[in-house]
Amino acid sequence: MVSLVTFAALLASVSQSYAQTAITVKVASTLQQIDGFGVSQAFGRAAEFRDMLSGDPQRQGLDYLFNTTTGAGLTIIRNRIGSGTTADDSILPKSPGGPTAAANYSFDDNDRGQVWFSQQAMAYGVKTIYADAWSAPGFMKTNNNENNGGYLCGTPGHSCSSGDWRQAYADFLVQYVTQLGFLNEPDYVTSYSSMQSGANEAASFIPILHDTLEKNGFGNVSLTCCDAMGWNSQRTITQGLVSAGMEQYLKYITSHMYTGDPNSVISTKLKTWQTEAADLQSRWCATWYGSGGQCEGMTWASKIHNGLANANLSAYIYWQGVEVNQFQASSYLVASDGKTLTPSGRLWAFAMWSRFVRPGAFRVSTTGSVSSTGITAFKNTDGSVVVVFLNSGGSQQSVKVSFTDFTPAAAEAFVTDNTRSVASVTSTLAGGAVTVSVPSRGMLTVKLTA
Numbered sequence: 457m458v459s460l461v462t463f464a465a466l467l468a469s470v471s472q473s474y475a476q477t478a479i480t481v482k483v484a485s486t487l488q489q490i491d492g493f494g495v496s497q498a499f500g501r502a503a504e505f506r507d508m509l510s511g512d513p514q515r516q517g518l519d520y521l522f523n524t525t526t527g528a529g530l531t532i533i534r535n536r537i538g539s540g541t542t543a544d545d546s547i548l549p550k551s552p553g554g555p556t557a558a559a560n561y562s563f564d565d566n567d568r569g570q571v572w573f574s575q576q577a578m579a580y581g582v583k584t585i586y587a588d589a590w591s592a593p594g595f596m597k598t599n600n601n602e603n604n605g606g607y608l609c610g611t612p613g614h615s616c617s618s619g620d621w622r623q624a625y626a627d628f629l630v631q632y633v634t635q636l637g638f639l640n641e642p643d644y645v646t647s648y649s650s651m652q653s654g655a656n657e658a659a660s661f662i663p664i665l666h667d668t669l670e671k672n673g674f675g676n677v678s679l680t681c682c683d684a685m686g687w688n689s690q691r692t693i694t695q696g697l698v699s700a701g702m703e704q705y706l707k708y709i710t711s712h713m714y715t716g717d718p719n720s721v722i723s724t725k726l727k728t729w730q731t732e733a734a735d736l737q738s739r740w741c742a743t744w745y746g747s748g749g750q751c752e753g754m755t756w757a758s759k760i761h762n763g764l765a766n767a768n769l770s771a772y773i774y775w776q777g778v779e780v781n782q783f784q785a786s787s788y789l790v791a792s793d794g795k796t797l798t799p800s801g802r803l804w805a806f807a808m809w810s811r812f813v814r815p816g817a818f819r820v821s822t823t824g825s826v827s828s829t830g831i832t833a834f835k836n837t838d839g840s841v842v843v844v845f846l847n848s849g850g851s852q853q854s855v856k857v858s859f860t861d862f863t864p865a866a867a868e869a870f871v872t873d874n875t876r877s878v879a880s881v882t883s884t885l886a887g888g889a890v891t892v893s894v895p896s897r898g899m900l901t902v903k904l905t906a
């Protein structure tokens with residue numbers, strides 16, 4: 457006799473394995489361009505990575521972050537421009553005496569390990585190094601301290617007896633090249649490097665910084681603003697910057713996610729980046745999926761998906777990459793006890809995009825939907841097409857993917873779930889369409905080549 461329960465379970469398993477949905481990727485219908493995915497090793501974490509790990513463990517840590525075969529294949533690093541009072545934390549630790557006095561910049565060629573970390577990343581092909589100042593040096597600010605907020609002297613409403621330091625701060629920043637940011641969390645005052653700014657203060661400084669870069673032959677450096685604490689705060693600042701005509705000087709709008717995840721488009725013609733994200737609540741956890749907690753890989757996969765699919769993001773950067781003996785936190789992707797390395801589910805969440813969706817790719821649109829499943833699709837500069845599925849539901853989904861303006865000749869598929877991390881799985885390519893099985897509470901990425 458077949459019990460009712462068994463019969464229901466049988467029915468569920470039948471419908472599970474046969475439910476198939478169809479979607480179409482419109483390869484010529486391009487959306488935002490993707491610049492990449494990354495991490496920072498700021499505040500001395502780069503030096504710890506270099507000095508507390510050596511040989512194979514150090515290589516493995518770098519591979520987890522940057523290798524496109526065994527790791528996440530990250531393509532952006534975010535370095536801190538130091539503003540402290542010692543020679544290892546600033547190129548100008550002491551005031552030269554006044555804003556127009558000659559500044560004796562002195563770089564220690566170490567930058568708390570960030571020189572080493574940048575070189576290692578570049579050896580893996582990383583080209584995007586985002587240098588961001590958390591604060592101006594203390595002597596350039598209203599509170600005469602690099603910490604605890606304070607405003608840049610000379611910005612509207614913030615005069616100082618020592619003078620207007622805006623040009624001097626621009627000269628200081630020009631010492632750093634590539635993507636350049638001059639603010640970090642300007643809407644938050646804290647006991648470490650911090651400086652306040654709203655749109656008005658930023659708008660009184662951005663043209664000076666832009667002109668200073670041009671005069672020094674660094675017109676090719678991309679300016680960003682403003683790394684606010686959360687998406688809505690950055691939206692408000694961006695509206696002010698757009699009305700003040702600042703878009704002509706900037707290349708990227710940058711935001712963190714601590715007081716609000718990127719979940720809708722910020723109105724600007726500039727690219728938008730999420731530049732610092734982390735779980736600041738949990739102890740170290742490597743879990744892919746458990747209870748939906750803050751530290752879990754699936755949680756971060758959802759955040760990245762949401763940013764790409766709904767907030768027009770061109771980049772997503774986690775706070776830190778590799779940390780040694782910091783098991784009280786999950787604000788980084790790979791843990792080490794000094795000898796062995798443990799990747800987290802968060803690292804694999806990044807890998808499901810970053811390893812396959814390379815800098816310069818464009819997101820492309822899709823039609824059709826799959827139950828409980830988020831879909832993002834991309835066209836790489838080499839012509840390959842990548843489709844990333846994120847299934848938050850409890851049943852596996854079989855999906856047939858067709859294409860317009862593209863004929864796939866080969867497909868490779870990879871899954872991540874509680875038992876697999878970017879593991880190769882089979883897919884079926886027939887008649888110009890590929891059929892894949894997206895695991896429950898997991899991801900599948902399929903890469904197609906013509």
Ligand SMILES: *[C@@H]1O[C@H](CO)[C@@H](O)[C@H](O)[C@H]1NC(C)=O
Pocket residue numbers: 543560561562
């Ligand atoms: C400039 O700074 C360097 C390094 O701190 C120091 O050795 C040198 O004497 C300074 N030069 C001047 C002119 O102050």
Ligand SMILES: *[C@@H]1O[C@H](CO)[C@@H](O)[C@H](O)[C@H]1NC(C)=O
Pocket residue numbers: 519523524525526579580
């Ligand atoms: C990535 O890892 C593979 C496999 O271990 C290795 O052969 C390759 O050299 C690594 N790539 C880089 C750039 O180090």
Ligand SMILES: *[C@@H]1O[C@H](CO)[C@@H](O)[C@H](O)[C@H]1NC(C)=O
Pocket residue numbers: 633634635673674676677
């Ligand atoms: C910008 O141009 C300068 C001077 O030609 C060069 O040294 C620097 O590497 C360039 N920077 C970028 C980000 O291309």
Ligand SMILES: *[C@@H]1O[C@H](CO)[C@@H](O)[C@H](O)[C@H]1NC(C)=O
Pocket residue numbers: 488489721722723724725726727728768770
């Ligand atoms: C998305 O960002 C790009 C810049 O990267 C911009 O041109 C485009 O208008 C934005 N799309 C939407 C829907 O706002």
